[in-house]
Amino acid sequence: MSGTTVSARPPWRRAGCPQLGQGHEPEYIRGANATNRTDQNRRGCSDTPASSASVRPILQGRMDSPIMSAVPTASADRRSPRGVRLARTTMVQPDGRHVYLYGAFQPPPASYVAPLLTSGEWQQRWNPLRQEWVMYASGRQGRTFLPERAACPLCPSTEGHSTEIPASAYDAAVFENRFPAVRSGAxxxxxxxxxxxxxxxSEVVVYTDRHEGSFGTLPADRLDALVEVWADRCRELARRSDVRYVFIFENRGEAVGVTLHHPHGQIMGYPFVPPVPAIELAAASRHQRRTGTCLHCTLAADERRAKVRVILDQDGIVGYVPVSARWPYEVHVVPARHVGALPDSSSAVRRA
Amino acid sequence: MSGTTVSARPPWRRAGCPQLGQGHEPEYIRGANATNRTDQNRRGCSDTPASSASVRPILQGRMDSPIMSAVPTASADRRSPRGVRLARTTMVQPDGRHVYLYGAFQPPPASYVAPLLTSGEWQQRWNPLRQEWVMYASGRQGRTFLPERAACPLCPSTEGHSTEIPASAYDAAVFENRFPAVRSGAxxxxxxxxxxxxxxxSEVVVYTDRHEGSFGTLPADRLDALVEVWADRCRELARRSDVRYVFIFENRGEAVGVTLHHPHGQIMGYPFVPPVPAIELAAASRHQRRTGTCLHCTLAADERRAKVRVILDQDGIVGYVPVSARWPYEVHVVPARHVGALPDSSSAVRRA
Incomplete structure (x- = not known):
C-alpha cells in the first residue's frame, strides 16, 4: 500500500527492547535502554495509529527497478483521499534510495546517471550527561557544499548534468538524502x-524545479501542492516501524548551515522523539489530563481573546507571537480548530 | 563578609513559593509554580551550603560610595584562603553596579564619568510548551555593538574616554553588565x-587591560589569576539568595554573537537551574544513587582507561572528547580527582 519499502528492522529492534552495541556496558548507559515515558505509544507526526485505515498514502505509480533500467512512466493526476489533485510517481535509484515526483514531470535525458549514496558509517550514541541520543553520520563530511549554479544537484537533469532528480522537468520532488544524517540499515x-x-x-523536499526563488516567492498553487507533499510524507513516514517522530523543516541562509540555494527543505524521520518535542508532548498530555483540553488550542484561544500578539487569523489558521517567545521573530502558526497532525487537517486548512 | 550587596528580594520571593504576576492565570502556567525536583536544594556552582563557614570570599577592599565621590584606594596583595595571592578591590558605580578589580590597578583619570545602566524592562516568562523560563531584557537592544578600537568600553579609562573600568590600568576586572540579561530588582x-x-x-569578566589578544594568548600567570577570579565569582554568586546556578562562559567570534573584541567572558547567575544542567544534575544524582560514584569521575576514568579520546592528562586535569560528543571539537575538561565545584578545587588543580 505504501510507496516506500520499510527497511528491514536493524538487529537491535528485533528483541523486545533496544539492545546496545557490543563491548563493555557501563552503568551510566542504562538510561539508554529505559522506556521514555513521554514518547511511549506516540508518533510525533500523527495521533492516528499506524494500522488505522484512515492512513492512506497518495500513491500514483511505482518503479522498483533501478532508474537506469526503466524509463519512468508519465504521471497522471489522481484524486487524493481528501479531494486534492496530487499525483505521485515513486522511483528507486540504483543505490536503493527513493525519489518521489509530485505533480507533472518529464523523463530524464537518456544519458542520466544517478548519483550514489555516500559511503561512511552511521551510529547513534547515548549521551549519559544530557540523557539523549546523538546521531553520527561520517558520510556527511563530503556533502555538496554551495556548488556553482550550473552544478546544482536539485535542478532538473539535462544532457551532461545528472542531478538528484531523475526528470528533465518537475513540479515538486522528494528524495532520500544522499548524505543522510539518520539512516536505517546503514x-x-x-x-x-x-x-x-x-x-x-533523511529526505530532501525540492519545492520547484526553478533554481531561483524561495518558499516565499512560490505561486499559491505550488504552495498548496507543497503542503500536500508534506502531509503525504508525514503520513507515510509515521507508518514506518523505524520512525517515531517526523520533523519537517527548512534551514534558510548560510548562517544556519544552508549548503544549497535551490528552494528546498528537509524531513527527518527520527527513531525516537527528540528531547524538545518530548517535553512538549509531556506538557500537552499533563494539560489534557488536568483540563480535558488541548494545550495548543488553549494557547491559541487565549491569544485570539487577548488580540495583542495575533498577526494572522483567517481561513482557519492563527499565527501569533507567543507571550514567552524565545526569539525576536518567533511565530507559531496553528489551525484554529483542533487537529491531531498535519495529515489529519482538512485540505482547506492546509491551503490556508 | 561578602563584597556584594545581596539585592533586596523581589516581591515574588517573599512568599513561601514563587508568585506569578498579576492578571489572568491560565492552567498551563501552573507548571511555573511547581517545585523543580531536579534543582531542589541545589546550587549549580557549589555543593557547599550557602551558610557554610568554608565559603570565604577573597575581599580586599570596598567602596560603597559612588566612584565619583571617592578615589579608589590602591590595592594591596592579600593571601586568599587557599594560599593564592590575589587582591580584590570592590567599587560601586553611581548606578549601583559593582566593579571588582583583581590584582594591581591604577586609579582612573580625574575626569572619569561612569557609564550608566541601560533603561528598560526585565521579566522572566514561563514557556508552557517547553516548560522553561525565558528571560526578557528590553535594554539589551541598545548594547554596544562592535565599537571602534578607540571606543572600547573594556579598555582602561583615559582622559576623555571613560570606560566600564574605573582604572587607568588593571590586571583583571569584573563588573555588573550595563546591559544585563538577568537582573534582580529591575x-x-x-x-x-x-x-x-x-x-x-549578569557580570562581565575582563581578562586583561590589553585590548589585543585572547584567552589563548594570555601569559601563564594571568591565566592562573583568571581561574582564581572565576572561583571567587562562583563562590560569591552561589551565596546569593537570588542565584541558583552560576554559568561562566565566553562567546568567541562574531558568528556566535560577540559584540566586543577586547578579551573577556561573561558570568550569569540564574535564579533557576537551566534545563540542560538540570538534566545533567538529575542524571548524575541517579548515577550516584545507583553506583555510589560520581558520573563525571566515572566518564573520565573510562576515557583514561580506554586511552582513545584523551587529549590531555596531566597535573590533575583530564581533557577528553566524549564518546557521544555533540560537536566536532567538543572537549570536556575535568579534574582527575573528584571536586564538587570550582571553588572547592585546590589551587594547584586550578592552575593546571
Missing amino acids: PTGPLPPGAKPSAGV | PTGPLPPGAKPSAGV
Whole structure:
C-alpha cells in the first residue's frame, strides 16, 4: 500500500527492547535502554495509529527497478483521499534510495546517471550527561557544499548534468538524502559502548524545479501542492516501524548551515522523539489530563481573546507571537480548530 | 563578609513559593509554580551550603560610595584562603553596579564619568510548551555593538574616554553588565500572564587591560589569576539568595554573537537551574544513587582507561572528547580527582 519499502528492522529492534552495541556496558548507559515515558505509544507526526485505515498514502505509480533500467512512466493526476489533485510517481535509484515526483514531470535525458549514496558509517550514541541520543553520520563530511549554479544537484537533469532528480522537468520532488544524517540499515563500523546502529530516514523536499526563488516567492498553487507533499510524507513516514517522530523543516541562509540555494527543505524521520518535542508532548498530555483540553488550542484561544500578539487569523489558521517567545521573530502558526497532525487537517486548512 | 550587596528580594520571593504576576492565570502556567525536583536544594556552582563557614570570599577592599565621590584606594596583595595571592578591590558605580578589580590597578583619570545602566524592562516568562523560563531584557537592544578600537568600553579609562573600568590600568576586572540579561530588582513594566520580575546577576569578566589578544594568548600567570577570579565569582554568586546556578562562559567570534573584541567572558547567575544542567544534575544524582560514584569521575576514568579520546592528562586535569560528543571539537575538561565545584578545587588543580 505504501510507496516506500520499510527497511528491514536493524538487529537491535528485533528483541523486545533496544539492545546496545557490543563491548563493555557501563552503568551510566542504562538510561539508554529505559522506556521514555513521554514518547511511549506516540508518533510525533500523527495521533492516528499506524494500522488505522484512515492512513492512506497518495500513491500514483511505482518503479522498483533501478532508474537506469526503466524509463519512468508519465504521471497522471489522481484524486487524493481528501479531494486534492496530487499525483505521485515513486522511483528507486540504483543505490536503493527513493525519489518521489509530485505533480507533472518529464523523463530524464537518456544519458542520466544517478548519483550514489555516500559511503561512511552511521551510529547513534547515548549521551549519559544530557540523557539523549546523538546521531553520527561520517558520510556527511563530503556533502555538496554551495556548488556553482550550473552544478546544482536539485535542478532538473539535462544532457551532461545528472542531478538528484531523475526528470528533465518537475513540479515538486522528494528524495532520500544522499548524505543522510539518520539512516536505517546503514553500515555502523565498530560500535563503542553506548552506541547502536543509526535508524530513521533523511529526505530532501525540492519545492520547484526553478533554481531561483524561495518558499516565499512560490505561486499559491505550488504552495498548496507543497503542503500536500508534506502531509503525504508525514503520513507515510509515521507508518514506518523505524520512525517515531517526523520533523519537517527548512534551514534558510548560510548562517544556519544552508549548503544549497535551490528552494528546498528537509524531513527527518527520527527513531525516537527528540528531547524538545518530548517535553512538549509531556506538557500537552499533563494539560489534557488536568483540563480535558488541548494545550495548543488553549494557547491559541487565549491569544485570539487577548488580540495583542495575533498577526494572522483567517481561513482557519492563527499565527501569533507567543507571550514567552524565545526569539525576536518567533511565530507559531496553528489551525484554529483542533487537529491531531498535519495529515489529519482538512485540505482547506492546509491551503490556508 | 561578602563584597556584594545581596539585592533586596523581589516581591515574588517573599512568599513561601514563587508568585506569578498579576492578571489572568491560565492552567498551563501552573507548571511555573511547581517545585523543580531536579534543582531542589541545589546550587549549580557549589555543593557547599550557602551558610557554610568554608565559603570565604577573597575581599580586599570596598567602596560603597559612588566612584565619583571617592578615589579608589590602591590595592594591596592579600593571601586568599587557599594560599593564592590575589587582591580584590570592590567599587560601586553611581548606578549601583559593582566593579571588582583583581590584582594591581591604577586609579582612573580625574575626569572619569561612569557609564550608566541601560533603561528598560526585565521579566522572566514561563514557556508552557517547553516548560522553561525565558528571560526578557528590553535594554539589551541598545548594547554596544562592535565599537571602534578607540571606543572600547573594556579598555582602561583615559582622559576623555571613560570606560566600564574605573582604572587607568588593571590586571583583571569584573563588573555588573550595563546591559544585563538577568537582573534582580529591575523595573518590570506590565507583567503578562505567566511572567514575573527578572532575577539574578549578569557580570562581565575582563581578562586583561590589553585590548589585543585572547584567552589563548594570555601569559601563564594571568591565566592562573583568571581561574582564581572565576572561583571567587562562583563562590560569591552561589551565596546569593537570588542565584541558583552560576554559568561562566565566553562567546568567541562574531558568528556566535560577540559584540566586543577586547578579551573577556561573561558570568550569569540564574535564579533557576537551566534545563540542560538540570538534566545533567538529575542524571548524575541517579548515577550516584545507583553506583555510589560520581558520573563525571566515572566518564573520565573510562576515557583514561580506554586511552582513545584523551587529549590531555596531566597535573590533575583530564581533557577528553566524549564518546557521544555533540560537536566536532567538543572537549570536556575535568579534574582527575573528584571536586564538587570550582571553588572547592585546590589551587594547584586550578592552575593546571
